[in-house]
Each structure stands twice: as structure tokens, then as C-alpha cells.
Amino acid sequence: MWIAIVGYLAIAALSIVVLPHIFHQLKWYHITVIYAFAPTLAFCNAYGCGLTDWSLASTYGKLAIFIVGAWAGGENGGVLAGLAACGVMMNIVSTASDLMQDFKTGYMTLASPRSMFVSQVIGTAMGCIISPCVFWLFYQAFSDLGTPGSEYPAPYALIYRNMAVLGVEGFSALPRHCLALCYGFFGAAIVINGIRDAVGKDKAKFIPIPMAMAIPFYIGGYFAIDMCVGSLILFVWSKVNKAKAAAFGPAVASGLICGDGIWTLPSSILALVGVKPPICMKFLSRAANMKVDQFLSSS
Template sequence: MLEIGIQLTLAAMILKVFGYKVFIAISLILGDGLYNLVKIIAITIKEICNKSTKQSNLPVTTEVLGDESSKLLMEQKRRDEVFLKDRIPSWVAASGYVGLAAISTATMPLIFPPLKWYLVLGSYIIAPALAFCNSYGTGLTDWSLASTYGKIGLFIFASLVGTDGGVVAGLAACGVMMTIVATAADLMQDFKTGYLTLSSAKSMFVSQLVGTAMGCIIAPLTFWLFWTAFDIGSPDGPYKAPYAVIFREMAILGVQGFSELPKHCLAICCVFLLQLWL
């Protein structure tokens, strides 16, 4: 108990020192992604309305292209045709996501009892917006921030559940959010590669499904092998698992609520989040 108390105190001190930096950075990244998400949705709705009313506001211009520009334009047109020829229907993507959400909502509370079904469903409702933000940021920087978005879910769900199982629920919800967000960014990178190499989008998606199915079998077996062969998490062992300790302590702090954050941290984050929209 004394060791746990010392770890909790150290984690609280670290959070007090670095809380402003971490959460302000999260708010900036999240604000930028949400702004572009809202902008794309607004443009899409506007175009749908224009088509339904048979209005076209696109300017008609005549542009004289040189040989080099003409080649680039033809190459881009060819890429568009190849990539869109085997595109995945929207209903397939939507039904697949709904099906996975239903399976997770039914099974995860059986594995992690503190994580109630409505919390899992809430994770799947929030995750698409965060997945877009992470995909957008990964496309700009080639740096996936899935763990950052997972920490958002960790704090939110751990504080909602409270002291009665909040640590387990927060960590499980963090895993759900990280998986969805990271997979979305990886898939967008694969689609971009397929677009540049004139590959079929459907082939890229099927390859991703095959790899995911293999990972569902290989990853648990690998973890079981290491768990039985080595003392995972031991401070004196070869596999200390430092991230496991960090995330657990963050979940413990999340159980205590947002009051553990530095003073005025959320208010400052809201200011940085909203200033991107102004």
C-alpha cells in the first residue's frame, strides 16, 4: 500500500508539472482536427443540397495546359479512375462498423465487468470523430497520436465509473479508443499508398482485414508466451513494461476526477481549442 501511495503521489506531481503542456497540446490537435471535420461535413451537405436543387456554383474556366501540365493532369485522372473503380461502398463500411460495435458492446462487459455496455457504445460513438482527427494529423505529420486520444478516453471513462472499477474500465476504454483511432490512421496511409501506386482500394482493404485477422491470433499467443516465460512488469526483470505502469497510474488519477488536473487546466484547454475556430 505504501508503494502504491508513493507511485500515486509521484504521478500526481508529474501531472501537476506537465499537465498544462500535455492537455494544451491535446486541445490544439483535437481542435484542428474537429475544425476540418466540421468543414468537410458542411461542404458535403452544401454540395448535396446544390445537386438536389440542380444548382451549380462551380465557375467555368478554360485553361491552356502545357505538355508537362497535361501529363500530370492525365496521370492524376488515371489514379482517380483506378482508385475509385473498386471503391468500397459506404453501406459496407457503415454496416461493418455497426456490426463490430454490436459485438464489442455485447462481449467487452463480459471480459471487463466494470466497463458497462453503454460505455462501450459511447466509445464507438465518439471514436469516429477522433479517428478523423488522428488520420488528418497523421497525414500532415506522419505521426500517429493514437495514444494521446486513448488518454482522453481513459480520463473520461475512468472518472465516469469512479472508484468502483474505474481503473479497469478506463484502461479497457482506452484500448478500444486507441485501436479504432490507430487502425483508421493506418488504413488511410494504406489507401494513400494504393492511390499513388495505382492499386485497388478494395485490395488494400482486404489486405488490411487479413492482417488484422492474423493479428487477432498472433498477438494473444505472443503475449501469452512472454507472460508465461518472463516476469512481465517486474522492475528488476528484462521486460519492465513502463507504459503499463504509466497508464495504470493515469487511470488511478482519472478515477479521482478532473479535479486532479492542474488549476484552470480545462479552462485554458478550452481557450486553445476554441481559438482555432475563430
């Protein structure tokens, strides 16, 4: 316990000294308040993640955005202060849930808790070096990184920035009828979930889950397509061999997810050195496809 307390206080002191020099809008007292309340929120996140396998670190980060952004004020760079505070809070809170998941995995695989903790420290140290390098690689390879409509639009960046603006300027910064739509969809989600709980499991499977419907609107349609294709593969596999699908389905899904993520690194390297793909594939509407065919036939 004393190692955890001393380590946390040392990291807090380091953050209080260093972070204001990186983000001038974030003051030392903002960071002090974050580190004072973060252990309680980290415990809540670890407990909830252990029950549901779902980390809500981003939710606590949004809480820091609104509080610190409003505290700093728009004239003092409240938007950047809120975003920086969000990063600090999310790193603290997500670490607790990550440790929970890692120790749970170690318990299931009969691994030593000490070796799991040492591995976590090594992985964190590697991330401090690898993450900035990967970001620099993306930043250099894709000049339009974060631009809507580009290959990597970074939708989270736009969402979190708008939340920071909302925390500084209040509800007046929202578009017209935006708040009314939020209230309406929030109420509709509660009603649909209530109906699902009331009708029983047999009928509930025919009622859509509001959270699943909301994810594509939140992070983009590509995620819904990936999940749809993956679910279809698992469904067909279950029909062919239910036992193997139940045993190896999570492992295959993890491999596909990791493979998709790992490919972004060589893709960035190829883009950085100017390599162009030999074949391009696009999905077009019927009208656009007819125009393309007409252009190709005329040329």
C-alpha cells in the same frame, strides 16, 4: 459507404455484448458512448496522421481513460474500466490512421485500393490470432514481465495505470510538486519551440527539440540510444555517399527496426525452453567494474 456503416454498427454491437463479459467494470453504456464519438476522433486522427505521419491514437485513448475512469468511479473499478475503454478507443482511432497510411502507400506504389483493403482485412484477422499467442508466449517466458528493472519492464503499462488512477482519484493521487513540474516543463517546451520558430532555420538547428528530449523520459533510454546510433550511421553514410543515403536510408532503418522487433519472438521461445546465452555483455560504471575485476582476480 453502406458497407462501412453496417460493418461499424455490427462491430459496435458485438463489442457492447462481449466486452462487459470480459471486463465487468466496463458497462455497455460506456462502450456505446465510445463508439458514438469515436468516428469523429478517428477522422481527426486520420487527417492529422496524413499531414504529419504521426498517429495520436494514444492521446485519444488517454481521453477515454480519464472520462470513463471518472464516470465509473473508484468504488466500481474505475481504473480497469478506464484502461479497457482506452483499449477500445485506441483500436478504433488507430485503425483509421493505419488505413490512411496503407492507402497512401498503395497510391505511391500504384497498388489497387481494393487489394489494399482486402490485405488489411487479412492482416487484422491474423492479428486476432497472432497477438494473443505472442502475449501468452511473453507471459510464460518472462515471469517478471512488467516489473520495473526487469528485461521487459513495460513502462507504458505503469504510465497508463497511473493515468487511470489519476482519472479516478483526481490530482490528489499525484506525488508532491508533480503538477507544478508538469506546468513548468509544459511552459518551457512552448518557450523553446517559440524560440526555434523565431530565430530561423539556420540557428534553430542548434536548439534542442523538446519533443525529442521528452521521448527518452517517456519510454526509456534504450530508444534514445537506438536513435542516436542510427542517426550516427546515417550521418556517416551521408558523408560517404549522400545520394545513396537519401535513397536507401529509410529502407535500411525500417529493416533494422523490423529486425529488432522480430528477434523478440525467438528470444521469448529460447527463454521459454530455458536456453541460456553462452556469452553475456554488460555496461557497468567504473566503480562497479573495479569491484568485478577484484572479484575475478581474487577467485
